Amino acid sequence: MNANVEVRELCKRYGSKKVFEGLDLELGEGVIGLLGPNGAGKTTLLRCLATALTPDSGRTEILGLDPTHWSQRTELRKLIGYLPQNPGLYPHFTAAAMVDYIARLKEVTDRRIRKGEVQRVLAEVDLAEAAGTRVRKLSGGMRQRLGIAQTLIGDPKFLILDEPTVGLDPEQRMRFRTLTSRLGQGRTVLLSTHQTEDIAALCDRVIVFSEGKVVFDGTAPELADAASGRVWASGTQPAAAQVFWRTADGRYRVVGERPPDGTPVAPTVEDGYLQFLGAGARAGA
Ligand SMILES: Nc1ncnc2c1ncn2[C@@H]1O[C@H](COP(=O)(O)OP(=O)(O)O)[C@@H](O)[C@H]1O
Ligand SMILES: [Mg+2]
Known part of the structure; x- marks a missing residue:
């Protein structure tokens, strides 16, 4: 072993x-x-x-x-x-x-x-x-x-x-x-x-x-990668079911489905982590 x-x-x-x-x-x-x-x-x-x-x-x-x-x-x-x-x-x-x-x-x-x-x-x-x-x-x-x-x-x-x-x-x-x-x-x-x-x-x-x-x-890079294609920047507040938070520039960072006006963002380890936490990490949960 x-x-x-x-x-x-x-x-x-x-x-x-x-x-x-x-x-x-x-x-x-x-x-x-x-x-x-x-x-x-x-x-x-x-x-x-x-x-x-x-x-x-x-x-x-x-x-x-x-x-x-x-x-x-x-x-x-x-x-x-x-x-x-x-x-x-x-x-x-x-x-x-x-x-x-x-x-x-x-x-x-x-x-x-x-x-x-x-x-x-x-x-x-x-x-x-x-x-x-x-x-x-x-x-x-x-x-x-x-x-x-x-x-x-x-x-x-x-x-x-x-x-x-x-x-x-x-x-x-x-x-x-x-x-x-x-x-x-x-x-x-x-x-x-x-x-x-x-x-x-x-x-x-x-x-x-x-x-x-x-x-x-x-x-850690693999964890970040797990959120690849699932991280977006959006100008409008996403639905409550999404994992999102407001960033310093006043926009929203969303992990999950693409919001209507979402532009893709490179994922971080934190994004990957949030993706795996799923329901527990949702806004307000
Ligand atoms: N001595 C204990 N008696 C009863 N429940 C406990 C005890 N220690 C931890 N728990 C419960 O077990 C779960 C896991 O706790 P813990 O191992 O401390 O988690 P973490 O370190 O990840 O925060 C929690 O729901 C906690 O409330
Ligand atoms: Mg502990």
Whole structure:
């Protein structure tokens, strides 16, 4: 098997609420974006892959290990780096103490090795100089990098980042992209986002997730291409059933059927995404 991660027939529900069922997925090396609207089930899927949540049924193999088997699961947790959607960083810990704490959880028991590892991962995310700074004194971008630093303990081959770009300003976003594309070399990096800009700039592969289903799986240019011949500029407001919005020049951008006065426009990744979201993305929905 070439894939680092293989998922078959995965099902997860919360009570009577079904998040996904019969989900199949294979992930190889590189940066893979899981793109989908809020409530699509991204976090639930990532938590299942991070072994933070037990699926109801299905088979998962990660880095050759089976997370339903307790000893393999323990092993696996050391091989996965997971940044939750709302990482619980302790405000009174220093950056180094925070990462050290995670390293202990990952059973890096040797003190000298752990110390070296803490320095290494802080340096990787450009936080070496902030090692002694308390978490509460770090800027938003620094906290986010600290969150990523803790995922790198033990050099895991599978990184799971849940909405890692939320709250970043453009400069921090840029930095994050540079860091992530570097991390994607020789690893599987699976990140979730609801923002198409991240995807276009960063991901080797995009999986569009909508209501618990994979509705697109391909590259960012292929996602844009999916809306080819379906994007229009129009001077008049389209019917409510159409996906459209008003652009800065006062015209309407329409994804779908050609409006009466529509002129064709080159599609973007966002257009492709909206096309796949269909009903949920319609104006007013
Ligand atoms: N702990 C939970 N209990 C009940 N329902 C949940 C729980 N977590 C998530 N959900 C529901 O499952 C669906 C998927 O949520 P989530 O995986 O968080 O989606 P996303 O990360 O794509 O926004 C949503 O409808 C959400 O309300
Ligand atoms: Mg989420």
